[in-house]
Amino acid sequence: MLWSGSGYGTERNRGDRNAARQLDDDPQMGIVILLSFRNAGRATFSKETGHPGRDRLRNCVSSPAESSIHIYFAILRVVPSPIPLHPATNNQLASPNTTASLPMDFSSILLALMAIALPMLFHLITRAKNNPRRGGTTNKLPPGSLGLPVIGQSLGLLRAMRANTADRWIQARVSRYGPVSKLSLFGAPTVLLTGPAANRFQPRSVQRILGERSILDIMGADHKRIRGALAEFLKPDMLRLYVGRIDGEVRHHLDGSWDGRRSVTVLPLMKRLTFDIIASLLFGLRRGAARDALAGDFAQLMEGMWAVPVDLPFTAFRRSLRASARARRVIAGIARETKGKLERGEASRSSDLIACLLSLADESGAPLLSEEEIVDNSMVALVAGHDTSSILMTFMVRQLANDPDTLAAMASRTFSDHAMADDAEHDEIAKSKGAGEALAWEDLAKMKFTWRVALETLRLVPPIFGNFRRAVQDIEFDGFLIPKGWQVFWVSSVTHMDASIFHEPAKFDPSRFKDGSPATAPPCSFVAFGGGPRICVGMEFARIETLVTMHYLVRWFRWKLCCKEDTFARDPMPSPLHGLPIQL
Numbered sequence: 339m340l341w342s343g344s345g346y347g348t349e350r351n352r353g354d355r356n357a358a359r360q361l362d363d364d365p366q367m368g369i370v371i372l373l374s375f376r377n378a379g380r381a382t383f384s385k386e387t388g389h390p391g392r393d394r395l396r397n398c399v400s401s402p403a404e405s406s407i408h409i410y411f412a413i414l415r416v417v418p419s420p421i422p423l424h425p426a427t428n429n430q431l432a433s434p435n436t437t438a439s440l441p442m443d444f445s446s447i448l449l450a451l452m453a454i455a456l457p458m459l460f461h462l463i464t465r466a467k468n469n470p471r472r473g474g475t476t477n478k479l480p481p482g483s484l485g486l487p488v489i490g491q492s493l494g495l496l497r498a499m500r501a502n503t504a505d506r507w508i509q510a511r512v513s514r515y516g517p518v519s520k521l522s523l524f525g526a527p528t529v530l531l532t533g534p535a536a537n538r539f540q541p542r543s544v545q546r547i548l549g550e551r552s553i554l555d556i557m558g559a560d561h562k563r564i565r566g567a568l569a570e571f572l573k574p575d576m577l578r579l580y581v582g583r584i585d586g587e588v589r590h591h592l593d594g595s596w597d598g599r600r601s602v603t604v605l606p607l608m609k610r611l612t613f614d615i616i617a618s619l620l621f622g623l624r625r626g627a628a629r630d631a632l633a634g635d636f637a638q639l640m641e642g643m644w645a646v647p648v649d650l651p652f653t654a655f656r657r658s659l660r661a662s663a664r665a666r667r668v669i670a671g672i673a674r675e676t677k678g679k680l681e682r683g684e685a686s687r688s689s690d691l692i693a694c695l696l697s698l699a700d701e702s703g704a705p706l707l708s709e710e711e712i713v714d715n716s717m718v719a720l721v722a723g724h725d726t727s728s729i730l731m732t733f734m735v736r737q738l739a740n741d742p743d744t745l746a747a748m749a750s751r752t753f754s755d756h757a758m759a760d761d762a763e764h765d766e767i768a769k770s771k772g773a774g775e776a777l778a779w780e781d782l783a784k785m786k787f788t789w790r791v792a793l794e795t796l797r798l799v800p801p802i803f804g805n806f807r808r809a810v811q812d813i814e815f816d817g818f819l820i821p822k823g824w825q826v827f828w829v830s831s832v833t834h835m836d837a838s839i840f841h842e843p844a845k846f847d848p849s850r851f852k853d854g855s856p857a858t859a860p861p862c863s864f865v866a867f868g869g870g871p872r873i874c875v876g877m878e879f880a881r882i883e884t885l886v887t888m889h890y891l892v893r894w895f896r897w898k899l900c901c902k903e904d905t906f907a908r909d910p911m912p913s914p915l916h917g918l919p920i921q922l
């Protein structure tokens with residue numbers, strides 16, 4: 339529950355500078371956690387080699403309270419944690435050896451001392467302010483205990499996450515204190531909220547790796563302007579032009595990386611496929627060395643997004659910043675080239691995202707977005723777009739491996755009963771196409787059941803664990819006060835697994851999305867794509883690439899899971915055991 343930034347790591351490092359500054363300005367800042375998005379729950383704690391895991395977890399929070407959280411995690415970094423490795427993954431906790439490999443120079447020692455002192459001070463100040471005997475606001479704060487200074491309930495939660503029992507951990511709090519409760523996490527006072535109503539807060543974010551002018555970092559009119567610009571390209575009217583190009587990427591990928599193999603590992607392949615699709619559509623990058631290099635840079639960039647934001651040699655964060663700088667140079671170069679092409683009439687607004695953004699002008703005819711904004715938001719779209727859909731498709735493959743009825747409703751159960759499967763929607767569509775003919779927009783409209791399967795998969799395993807919001811003013815929530823400046827965090831599990839909203843919530847039942855959304859569900863109940871003014875702007879894009887990919891997968895392949903143990907971890911994005919190896 340500590341990762342943020344729409345789950346793309348987009349907020350992890352945000353506000354590193356601001357955080358410390360704002361903490362000074364306002365010692366009362368804290369975190370509010372909205373437990374309304376699914377918390378599938380397990381954070382892995384990794385090697386100190388820059389692998390995501392613990393590094394990721396410790397850095398994803400970037401709020402006014404973030405500095406104390408980062409410092410808290412710095413403690414975990416220099417002091418070996420007593421918490422054991424979760425057996426289900428290869429990820430390891432930092433051992434004394436791995437910590438010993440850290441450069442324990444003066445800055446590390448200073449960091450460690452600050453790590454201990456600042457959160458404690460912060461905790462004590464906040465506690466004092468909230469003490470009723472001192473005229474604080476405790477009487478309006480929710481029930482619950484802040485626990486021990488600095489540590490609070492953090493270790494209990496972290497342990498639960500690593501054991502993939504965070505859902506239960508949270509549910510236990512809800513049973514004990516009700517839907518709104520306070521606790522202390524990572525050195526900051528925190529409020530847990532549950533229910534659809536909790537999904538309606540405004541986010542804040544700052545992002546170091548993706549740039550300061552990204553949609554994730556800005557608010558108000560600027561957010562509207564940039565969102566409007568991205569939506570211009572990501573709207574259905576525009577995307578319908580690209581179904582053929584996506585179809586080409588999918589078929590090329592399946593031909594090259596799946597066909598003729600006896601087994602494949604799904605998650606990394608899906609990541610590469612979604613990267614290729616998005617690089618092609620957003621940047622017009624064709625297959626080849628430039629695209630491969632950018633894919634490498636993005637993989638490195640992603641690792642650092644969940645790393646401690648300490649810009650020192652050999653850290654994942656430093657590597658990520660460097661990869662980000664390289665990627666930005668490439669994108670800036672593409673933007674310059676595209677500008678030239680637009681001027682010479684060799685490209686049009688609909689060529690790709692960059693051409694579209696460059697073509698937009700305000701009422702006075704001036705460019706709507708600055709060059710920096712174009713680069714930053716292209717970076718966001720690339721990160722946001724490929725790390726999410728890839729997870730959705732991976733978990734659909736996992737589901738279909740053990741769910742022959744769902745598979746049969748999508749395509750024939752086996753290749754041999756093909757002729758009998760008249761009602762299977764992908765077989766129906768295929769019958770209407772000529773050999774090798776690409777799918778078209780109209781075909782996607784017929785894939786209703788497949789999209790329901792996707793939505794149900796997203797309900798059970800939302801790629802985005804949650805996101806941060808910040809109270810821009812004092813808020814009354816359910817009779818309790820969320821003070822201005824407190825960070826608010828929503829997670830999806832409680833809402834998605836709420837039996838009063840989703841009947842038999844643990845059951846995989848695509849029919850609950852028959853009309854596109856659960857018939858009786860209140861607004862903000864299905865929140866895999868978020869909700870409100872920050873709802874995912876790439877939803878339609880995700881729908882298209884998912885449907886096209888699933889069409890060819892279920893028509894061309896049958897598969898079995900290789901691992902007997904069918905588990906997944908939150909790393910912090912959901913990640914099936916060993917990346918989901920399957921036998922084809």
Ligand code: HEM
Pocket residue numbers: 344541553554565568572718719720722723724726727730796800801802805865866867868869870871872873874875876877879880
């Ligand atoms: C299955 C796939 C996807 C899922 C589950 C997903 C989920 C989300 C979620 C939960 C948010 C945050 C909403 C909030 O804070 O309330 C979000 C925001 C966003 N998504 Fe997606 N997303 C997906 C695919 C995509 C794709 C393909 C793109 C781009 C091509 C994209 C671009 C964005 C952007 C730019 C935002 C920020 C919107 C804003 O702040 O106004 N997403 N997404």
